Structure formats: C-alpha cells, structure tokens
Amino acid sequence: MCSGTAGLPPAERAELLTVLAADTDPLVAERAAQALVTVPVEHFLAALARSDAAPELFRYCADQLGEQTAVADALARNPATPAETLCRVARALSPAAVEALLEDLDRLTQHPAVIVALRRHPGLTVSQRELLEELQREAMSETELAEAVRAAETDQAARQTLLQRLARMTVIERVQLALKGNREERLALIRDPCKVVQRAVLQSPKLSDAEVESYAAMANVSEDVLRQIARNRNFMKNYGVVRNLLNNAKTPLDISLHLLPRLNPFDLRSLTTNKNIPETLRSMALKLHRQRSEARLRS
Template identity: 55%
Template sequence: MCASGAGLAPESRAELLSILAGDADENIAQRAGSALLSIPVEAFASAAGKAEAAPQLLRYCAENLAAKPGVADALAKNKACPAELVVAVVPQLTTSAVQELIDDLARLADSPALAAALAASPSITIEQKKLLQELEAEGIDAKAMEEAVAEAEPDPHKKETMVQRLGRMRVMDRMKLALVGNREERLALIRDPNKLVQRAVLQSPKLTGQEVENFAAMASLNDEILRLIATNRAFIKNYVVVKNLLNNPKVPLDASLHLLPRLNDTDMKFLTMNKNVPETLRSMAMKIIRQKKLFQSG
C-alpha cells in the first residue's frame, strides 16, 4: 500500500501514510515515512484543512511542512487543529490567516499562547498588532465599566456586584464571559472599554436576534462595533436590524449606504425625515424613492 497508494486520492493517501508513519512496526513506519516524501504539498494542504483530518496528519504537517505554500494557513484555518500546533506554525502564516485567527475570539480566549505568538508574527500588520495589544491592557476604567453596567442591570445591588466582578477580570476573562455569559452580561460587555471584549459579544453562540436588534439601535456603541453588525451577513438578514442601523446616526455612512436598498418603501420615507442621520443618507433615500416612482409611472 505504501508504494502503490492502493488507488487512494492524494489527500487520503497523505492522511493514511501519516498514521502509518507512527506505526509500532518499524518496517511499516519507515516505508510510510519514505512514501510521504513523494506526495505533493498541495495534497497535504488540502487534507490539513479538513475538520475530520487525523491528528497524526496535522502534526506531520506542522512539524515537517509548515514552511511549504498553503500548509500553515490550512492548519490555522482548521478549527479542529490543536492550539499548540497552530502556535508552532504562526511564523509561517500569511497576513490573511493571521487576521482570521484574530477574528476568531473564542480561539484567542482559550489560548494566551496563540495570542502571544500572533503578536510576534512577522506577517502581522500594525493594525492587527494594535488590536492584539488590547489583550494585554492592564486595569479597567471604573467609570466606563459602571456606565456600561448601568443600562444592563437596573437593580442597584446587582449593578454594584457586576461592576466589582467585571472590574476584577482580565481582558481574556471578560472575552470568555462575553462568549458564554447571560444576556445582562452581554449587554454590559458590548459597551466594555476593550474592543476585543465588545467583538466577543457579537461572536457569542448565545446571542439572540433581539439582542442584535437592540445593539443596532444603540447610538452609545462605538462605530466599529456597529460596522461589524452592518457587515455581518447573518445579522442583516434580520430586517429590524437593518432598519435600526439605518436610523442610528453612529453607523458609518459607507455601511449605511450599502444597507439602504434593503429598506422597504414606508421605512425609506420615514428615513428621509430623520434629521438625526447624515444628510447624504437622507438625500440618497429620496433619490431612490424618486427613481422608483419614475419606474412605476413609466
């Protein structure tokens, strides 16, 4: 089998040989190891990107092929790849693969070593480095946290307790809470002074459509978070989210203009009368209304 491949696709052969290379039988292990050398790098990159890839294949790629084109990126993009292996291949990652890892806040929160490796990556951009530096931020603005909790928890006693609890947490801990906490905690943490904590709220698997609708209407959120909501395909499938974003003066103009065609005629008309949003947005809404009337009359 090691020599002939037994009719297997290159990706499957790479995986099987990676397993056999660790066989207890030394003869089988040596033959498998030799046969691995004849497999194209593209086959390893393809196999390493599959969620069901064998652990032996992932380790072989990380230890022997990380510098080959596409292999390190494939390992990093595979959520099933152990963090220790991803950390090992970070120096070989492209800037786009580094960005994907930074965007995956659950992985960052679970592995401080990964965050540290990414910060030292030769491929990291200045903007990416600034974002990762937020993980190392010391302390927290007590007043900012108190204001963030105020709307989330109206009960004075519970509010004080939450402020104290969040104030003792490191950034990583608040990120984890943003991902797995309850609705009140998410409502507080979406206003957290740290951008990564805010982003983690939007990645929470517990986040509901109604919460996103509420976030979209909040002029108290920073424009970066509102942009993330406006460019998230899953979020903007919800019409209320779109409507709330378009009527929120804090949403960046380019994001609002992109969403404008999604608005129905009635809400488009109301938008033209909303003096809180930019004049450019209202003018474009009026142009769309006039254009539609021309088409209908013609």
C-alpha cells in the same frame, strides 16, 4: 505498504505513514520515514482537511513541512490542530489564514499561546496587530467598567455583581463571556472599550435579532459596532436593524446614505422630520420621499 502497494487513497496513505513513522519498532519507523520523503505535499494537504486526522499527522506536517505556507494554512484551517502545533507554524501563515484565525475569537481566546505566536507574524497589518494587543490587555478601567454595567443592569444588586465579575476579567476572559454569556452580559460588553470584545458579542451564537436591533439604536455604542452590524449580511436582512441604524445619529453617514433606499414610505417620511440625524441625511431622505411621491402620482 510503505512502498505504496497497499492500494490506499493517497491522503489516507500519507496519514498512515506518519503514524508508522512514530512506531516504537525502529524498523517500521525507519521504513515509514523513508516512504514519507516521496509523498507529494498535496497528499498531506488532503489529509489535513480531515477533522479526525491522527495527531501524528499534525506533528509531522509541522515538523517537516511547516515552513510551507500551504501546509501552515491547512493546519490553521483544521479546528482539531493542537494549539502548540499551530504556534509552531504561525509565522508561515498566509495573510488570509491569519485573518481567518483572528475572526475565530472562540478558538483564539481559548488558546492564548496562539495569540502570542501570531504577534510574531511578519506580515501583520496595523489593525491585526492592534487586535492582538487588545487581547492581551488587562481589565477595564473603573470608569469604563461602571458605564458598561450601568447600561446593562438597572437592578442595583445585579449591577454590583456584574461589576465585580467584569472587574476581575482580562480581555480574553471577556471575549469568552461575550461569546457564551447571557443577554445582560452581552449588553454590558457591547460597550467594552476593546473592539475585539465588541466583535465577540456580535459573533455570539446566542445573540438574538432583538438584541441586534437594540444595539443598532444605541447612541452610546462605538461607531465601530455600528459598522460591524452594517457589514453583517444576516443582520441587515432584519428591517428593524436597518431602520434603527438610519435613525441613530451615531451611525456613520456613508452607511446611512447607502441604507436610505431600503426604508418603507412611512419610515422614510418619519426620517425627514428626525432632528437628531445629520442634516445631510435628513435632506436626502426628503429628496427621496419627494421622488417616490412624484413617481406614484405619475403612475
């Protein structure tokens, strides 16, 4: 079989050879190791795409092929890759693979060692480095903590309980809470000073449309939160989110002007009298309202 006569598909053969190379029988292990040298890297890449790949495959690829970017990326793409293996190949990851890992906050925060390994990557952008540094920050300051909790809880006892819990949490722990916590916890954490925690709130599988609408209307969230909402296609399918962003004075003007044509006639007319939004946006809303009115009269 080691010579390739077993008739297995190439990816399966590559995986099986890595298992045999770790066999306790020295003869079997030696023959498999010799055969592995002749296996094209493409076969390993195909094998690494399997979610149920053998642990021996991950170890072999990291040990023998981990300096190759394609192999490192394949290991990073597989959620079954052990964290310790991922750490060993982190420096070889492509920029796209690094970005994909940084987007997967749940995986990243469950394995802090990966964060440390990624910080040694030679090709990090400034924003990527800042995100990784944020993840290793400690708890919020007392002032930041109190402001965030006050927005989430009106009940004094519940507010104090949440305050005590968040005070003991690191950024990594708050990211996990943002992803898996309840509505009140997300409402507090959307105002967390760390952008990575804010991002985790917006990535939470428990996040409802109504919550996103409320965030889009909040004047006390960061500009970055509003930009993240506006960049999310699923969020922007919700007309309520669009309307709230346009009526929020905190929304950056480049986003507001881009969204303006999506307003219905009633909401557009209301926007023309909104004194809280920038004058530029109000003027453009009035101009668009007049254009639409004239077009209706001509038709």
